[in-house]
Amino acid sequence: MKNFKRFFLSIFILSLCAVSFFFLWKNLKIQWIDKPKTEQFIQERQGLERLLKNSSEIHRIWQDGEDSREWVQLKKECLNYFKINTIFDESLLRCHPMILQCIDKFYKKLDFHFVSPIGERSSQEKIYRYLTKSNTVHQQLPASGYLFTIEDNQTSQKLNLFLSDSCHEVFLPKRMYAYGEEVQEDDYKFDNFDQNIYIDRHLITHSEINEWIDFGNLDQVHGLKKKDGNDLFLPATDLTMDQMLGYCSFRGKQLMLAHYFDAATFLPMDLAENNPVKIKRSPYYWTKKKSEFKPNCHYLYANECISKFPYRLNFSEPTWTGLMDAMGGGFEAFRNPIDPDSNLKASSMHFNFKSPWHKLGFRAGWDGEGFDIRHFDFKAIEPSIISQHFEVGFRCMRESK
Amino acid sequence: MNKIGLILFLILFFIQGCLDFTKPVDDLISLELKIYHEWLYAHRVLGLQNNDQMIEKPLGVESLILTLKMVDDGGVKIKTHCLYYRVPYKKIIGVLKILELKSDSSCPESPVSTSWLELIAIKNLKLKLENFKLSLSFSHNEKNIVWTFLLPNLNAGIIHEKYQAARDNKLFPNLSLLRINEESFEESRSLYVGKINDHFSNGSAHLCYQVNKNCQEVLPDKCDECRFGWYQVVDYQCPRGGSRYCGQNHCGEKGEPACPRGESFLQDQEPGICQSDLSPVWNGDHLLICQ
Structure with missing residues (x-):
């Protein structure tokens, strides 16, 4: 009986030891092996x-x-x-x-x-x-x-x-606008009270087109060559109208519409009044006075400026909305849903300061297919320099929610 | 006496061995990390009812406390995380469960399948969403734990300001985290809508938002899914504007929608903009077309 008790106690102690050692081993494993x-x-x-x-x-x-x-x-x-x-x-x-x-x-x-x-x-x-x-x-x-x-x-x-890369856009304030040059009769008015319109602050650069060539649809970039060095931050000016439309689409945007360009460039007479009955406008983005033309390269990079300053993007002052190169510099193409044949900002370095082209809302025509003079319609106001190969820039815009 | 001492020692040894048989620290860190790797990509947080308040009801029953939406690996689809919490009650212990739904769907009221993550024996749970950070604070094994997750993809809308670029209301505006893998570039898996040459005039343009005359949304806004952007057309004067189509805008051209002229002109003879040789006319769907 005594032996039996001893035997039972020994078994109990051994079992207790085994279980204790098992748990201890588990803990040590957690601490040492799993540590x-x-x-x-x-x-x-x-x-x-x-x-x-x-x-x-x-x-x-x-x-x-x-x-x-x-x-x-x-x-x-x-x-x-x-x-x-x-x-x-x-x-x-x-x-x-x-x-x-x-x-x-x-x-x-x-x-x-x-x-x-x-x-x-x-x-x-x-x-x-x-x-x-x-x-x-x-x-x-x-x-x-x-x-x-x-x-x-x-x-x-x-x-x-x-x-x-959306930090180079400007918001078009919500107000009443008018299309084209001011006319005596009724203006063609429109508003954007129910739209959030964003416009590229500057013309599309070669650097941006390089990304399209590298990462866009190969069918659309046919004939375009990547640029480098000093060309990177110059406007891309060798795209056809279809390519411009395609590039803006690639980025989920639209090619700049002419009437919104007018909206972003004509300086409102009264910024506080966003729904004026009559929309008076000066032909120059820097002044409200119709006669205050300034032959100044920093307002308008015209033909005379080429010998003074090398051309560069965003050389001139911004418009009231923050848009750059609204006048002067290079040509800029738009899609004009009102007068499709007036789709080119001709105010540029191809004309001298005295040229009548240096007016907001006054546009030439471009067929969008080529770059020599036969593709352009300058409405009998021919450029100072007749180039064999004109350059046409562009920018994009979009509507946001 | 020696024997009793030995037995007592062994019993204490046993108890000690058993008591330490828990691994709370590494378990919690691994769970926190597991959540962090997913929620970093959350772009929407829904259903948070008691921000920064301890959840005390319903007692002893699992209930839905939060829903998060995020993209899956490769960013091809949206998936859903549903958070459930059982408030401890008497002998019922507190449990936090996360259910993962592989689709952009709403969460069931209680978890119906195996949890993606389960944290047992917790109490005093509090959720706090502030400044694009989601914090979970709770007690676990008598320790107070706070997990804070940054949500850099959480977007509280777009800020429109005069003369400024559009700015996302986010932790880091203009920065998002993507989950890129080879699938992210498999065009056949794309959910984005539209082709480059889609035109309204040939019937290939896709509607991405539609309103009716009562300004009710007939088609909810899916314009973010347009591959090549979108444009608004003139149909009804509604607070969010008219209907919208995906693709390249050819408004004003023959057979295409008129360009919006603005809300001031909807009762005008020419409520939309067309080329000077065309006129805007309402079509059968009350959409202004240039003819």
Whole structure:
């Protein structure tokens, strides 16, 4: 009986020991063997937080562009790298991939690096891919923009950043407008009280067309060649009207409509009155006075200016809405739904200051197919320089919800 | 006495071994990370009723407390996360469950299938959505835990300001996080609508928003799904404007819709803009066409 009790006690103690050791082993395993897993989670979370912090920095550089401290530091190397040696409007660097490309190239002390996004197919091994709804199936894409992929140096985690390029648009204030030059009889009036209209602040650049060539539909970019160096920030002026329409569509926009260009350029007589009965307008965007013409290259880059200042995009002052190059500079094409044959802003460097073309709302015609003089209708007011090959720029617009 | 001491020691040893058999820390971190990797891409948060208030009802019953919408891997489809919480009551422990629906659909009132994530034995749950951050605070094993998730894709609308570019009301305006993989570029999977050469006049244009004469939405707004942009036409004067079509705008041209002339002109002889050699006429669907 005593032996039996001892035997039972021994079995009980041994069982207790076995169970205790099993649990102890489990705990030690959790603490020692699984510990690296816990640390891995912590590191992964820290890596994700670093990526988000870096995303916020990238976003700052994207928004600030030429005002960012990174541009101040990198400007010289960056311009050398892109072979740019002329002055250009550096505000074009906002929402533009150039600074980020230079950070990737010349900044070494970062805790992340850029990697080529999946599907990047251009020959230059770009660190980004230009995305629009026409070249990706990704849902919830806000608009057109640039896809960058960043990788955390420590954890190799990646984040795909989509940076929208919509910061070069201006909002057309909601008010009553009129089409074309002021006439004695009834004006052709329209309003945009129930529309949110956004217009490109500047003409489309070669740099933007390069993205279309690299990432757009190959059928549409036929005959277009990519530009580099000093041409990057000059207006793209070698597209046919169909290509202009196609480019704006690629970005989910429309080619600029002539009457909205008038709306954004004629200076309202009274900004506080958004529904005036009579819409008086001066032919010059800088003044309300009809007679206050200024032969000044900073208002109107005319033929005389070529010898004084090299032409560049956004050389002149902005209009009341913020639109650049409303007069002078290069030709600009529109789609005119009222008078389709008056679809060209002829006020340009092809005419001297005295030319009657330098008036808002007064347009020439372009057939949209070619660039020599037979494709243009200057209504008997011929240019000062008869070029064998005129250049025609354009911009896009869109309606927003 | 020695034997009793040994037994007591072994019992204590046993209890100690059992008591420590929990792994709350790494479990919580892994769960938090699992959620973070998904919610980082959330673009909509729905159904939050008591922001920054402890959820105390209904007791002991699982109920839907939040819905989040996000894209799947590759961004091809929208999926849904449904959050359910059971408030602890007597012997019923508190549970947070997340159900994942692989589609853009509404959440059932209670979880109907296996949870994507389950967190048991929690209490005092509080949700807070502020400044594009979603915080979950709760007690777990007598510890107060706060999880904060950044929601950089959450969009509270577009800000229109005079003389300014459009700005998304987001954590980082103009920045979104995408879930890119090879599928993101498989054109056959695209849900975006329209072709570059679609024209209203040849019947190929797609309506993306339609209103009737009472300004009721006959077709809810899907214009964000237009591959090549969209444009408004003139049909009815409604607070959000007229109906809209996807594609390249050819308004004013023959057989195409008239361009909007604005709300001040809807009763005018010419309520829309057409080329000077054409006239605007209402078609059978009360849409202004240039003929």
